[in-house]
Amino acid sequence: xxxxxxxxxxxxxxxxxxxxxxxxxxxxxxxxxxxxxxxxxxxxxxxxxxxxxxxxxxxxxxxxxxxxxxxxxxxxxxxxxxxxxxxxxxxxxxxxxxxxxxxxxxxxxxxxxxxx
Amino acid sequence: xxxxxxxxxxxxxxxxxxxxxxxxxxxxxxxxxxxxxxxxxxxxxxxxxxxxxxxxxxxxxxxxxxxxxxxxxxxxxxxxxxxxxxxxxxxxxxxxxxxxxxxxxxxxxxxxxxxxxxxxxxxxxxxxxxxxxxxxxxxxxxxxxxxxxxxxxxxxxxxxxxxxxxxxxxxxxxxxxxxxxxxxxxxxxxxxxxxxxxxxxxxxxxxxxxxxxxxxxxxxxxx
Numbered sequence: 001x002x003x004x005x006x007x008x009x010x011x012x013x014x015x016x017x018x019x020x021x022x023x024x025x026x027x028x029x030x031x032x033x034x035x036x037x038x039x040x041x042x043x044x045x046x047x048x049x050x051x052x053x054x055x056x057x058x059x060x061x062x063x064x065x066x067x068x069x070x071x072x073x074x075x076x077x078x079x080x081x082x083x084x085x086x087x088x089x090x091x092x093x094x095x096x097x098x099x100x101x102x103x104x105x106x107x108x109x110x111x112x113x114x115x116x
Numbered sequence: 117x118x119x120x121x122x123x124x125x126x127x128x129x130x131x132x133x134x135x136x137x138x139x140x141x142x143x144x145x146x147x148x149x150x151x152x153x154x155x156x157x158x159x160x161x162x163x164x165x166x167x168x169x170x171x172x173x174x175x176x177x178x179x180x181x182x183x184x185x186x187x188x189x190x191x192x193x194x195x196x197x198x199x200x201x202x203x204x205x206x207x208x209x210x211x212x213x214x215x216x217x218x219x220x221x222x223x224x225x226x227x228x229x230x231x232x233x234x235x236x237x238x239x240x241x242x243x244x245x246x247x248x249x250x251x252x253x254x255x256x257x258x259x260x261x262x263x264x265x266x267x268x269x270x271x272x273x274x275x276x277x278x279x280x281x282x283x284x285x286x287x288x289x290x291x292x293x294x295x296x297x298x299x300x301x302x303x304x305x306x307x308x309x310x311x312x313x314x315x316x317x318x319x320x321x322x323x324x325x326x327x328x329x330x331x332x333x334x335x336x337x338x339x
Contacts, residue, residue, distance in 0.1 A: 001170055024171065030161050031202075035237045035270065046159065046202075085170060093170050100305050101167035108171065115175070116200060 001083040001095060004065050009084050012092040013057035013067070016109045023050040024108040025076060049113050052076065064096055067107055078107040118142060121149045122225035122261070123191075124216065124248045126204055126240035127157040128182035129299040134266045135229055136189055136292040137285025138331050143190025144288065150193040150223050152216070153182060154244055157302075159201040165304040177301050184298035188291055195219060205243035209250065216251035225261045228252060232334060235267035235276065253338055264333035279332035289328040 026046035033039040056070040061079075069076040080096035087093060089110065096105040108114070121142050125131055131139060131151055143149050156175040163169040169177050179196075186194050197215065199207065220228075231245035245265065252260055264281055273279075285292065296303045296310055303310065307324055 001167070026159075026171070028159070028161050031238050044202075087170070087172065091172070093172060095171065097163070097167055101163055101165045102161045102305065103163055103167075103171065104161070106171050114172065 001085040001093065004059075004063065004081060004084045004094070006059055006065065008086075009059045009065075009067075009092070009094065012084075012086055013059060013069075013109075016054070016092065016111075017057060018053065018055055019111070020051055020053050022110045022113050023052050023076065024048055024106065024110075024114050025050065025078065027078075027105045029104065030102065048116070067094060076107070078105055080105045081107065117145070118147045119226040120223060121147055121227045121229065122152065122220070122223050123149060124152045124154075124228060124230040124244065126154040126199070126231075126238075126244045127160075127201065128153055128178045128185070129157065129302045130231075130241070131191070132185050132189070132292065132295040132299055133327065134268075135331050135333075136185075136295045137288040137328070138229070138283050138333075139189045139191060140288040140291040140295075141283070141285065143192070144291075148193070149189075149191045150195065150219075150225070151186060151191045152195045152197060152219060154197040154199045154204060155201045155240065156182075156196070157201050160302060162302045162305045164301045165308060169301050174301065178299075181299045181301060185295040188294035188298055190291075202240060204240045207243075209243075209247050212244075212247040213251045213254070216248050217254060220251060220255065220261075227262045227264065229264050229266065229333070232265035232267035232272070232276075232336070235265075235269045235272040237269050249336065249338075260338070263336035265336045266333055276334060279334050281333040281335060283331045283333070284329065285331055286329045292328055 028044035029039055033042040054069040054071045058068055060066050065081045066079040081094045082096045085093045091110040094107045095103050098104050123131055139149050157178045158175045230248045231241040233242050233246035236242050
């Protein structure tokens with residue numbers, strides 16, 4: 001992955017407009033957040049292969065960045081995004097890494113389902 | 117002497133951090149060790165430091181790291197259950213237990229190492245430990261292997277008393293270090309110098325030096 005280049009990510013988002021696409025969305029503060037006393041709560045959520053269609057998709061901010069995908073009856077939102085990659089399968093991978101390089105948030109889009 | 121040790125944990129690296137020295141002790145003395153690894157740790161947040169994995173490349177990277185760590189520890193056979201990280205507690209426990217029972221019948225271990233259900237912090241650890249205990253409890257009493265359970269919840273010693281198996285692994289520390297190094301996507305964050313090739317044992321009394329000296333387990337008693 002490389003640090004987010006806003007225009008490249010915006011073009012990639014445009015590429016997925018108005019199509020049925022697969023979404024991976026997650027956020028985590030680590031399975032051991034409470035155990036290691038890094039936080040008072042261990043929190044995380046993920047969606048693997050949500051199938052969505054969005055008619056507007058925008059990246060904003062000056063880094064870390066935010067992405068909003070506007071669907072007919074809802075939104076997909078992520079903040080804290082720092083890095084991106086368009087992989088060999090043409091998938092857009094966006095992630096937010098902390099100073100230790102640990103993943104804290106991810107938003108990914110693909111035309112085909114992500115591996116289970 | 118044990119005839120065959122079966123190790124059952126959910127994530128690549130559980131075998132190394134918790135009991136790599138103990139496993140190496142067995143394999144060094146010629147006891148075969150089979151490792152059942154339930155997931156590929158697909159949802160780990162550690163991606164290397166500096167990070168080199170992505171959410172999508174992590175499973176393949178961790179699978180390769182696991183193979184390398186198994187070699188370092190002398191684990192002869194690796195069985196991957198193909199489950200997904202963070203989902204074990206939501207699977208049908210009867211199906212998982214039947215799968216473990218099948219492996220028990222095939223391997224016929226004299227000793228099983230797994231997590232102590234309820235005392236192993238990560239929901240995957242507790243869930244897999246639970247179905248493993250369930251599967252073993254269904255064997256006829258005379259066929260049951262010994263079971264050493266690994267626990268590290270903060271309050272586990274208060275609730276369980278001290279562990280009854282305290283294993284001095286200092287003679288095997290090099291092998292454990294090699295396995296820690298193999299799991300580089302996970303270990304670089306905690307032990308950057310070790311993961312990046314430093315081979316000398318740490319001298320200070322930190323968590324790493326403790327980890328290279330002893331490993332502790334509780335013998336599981338079936339009620």
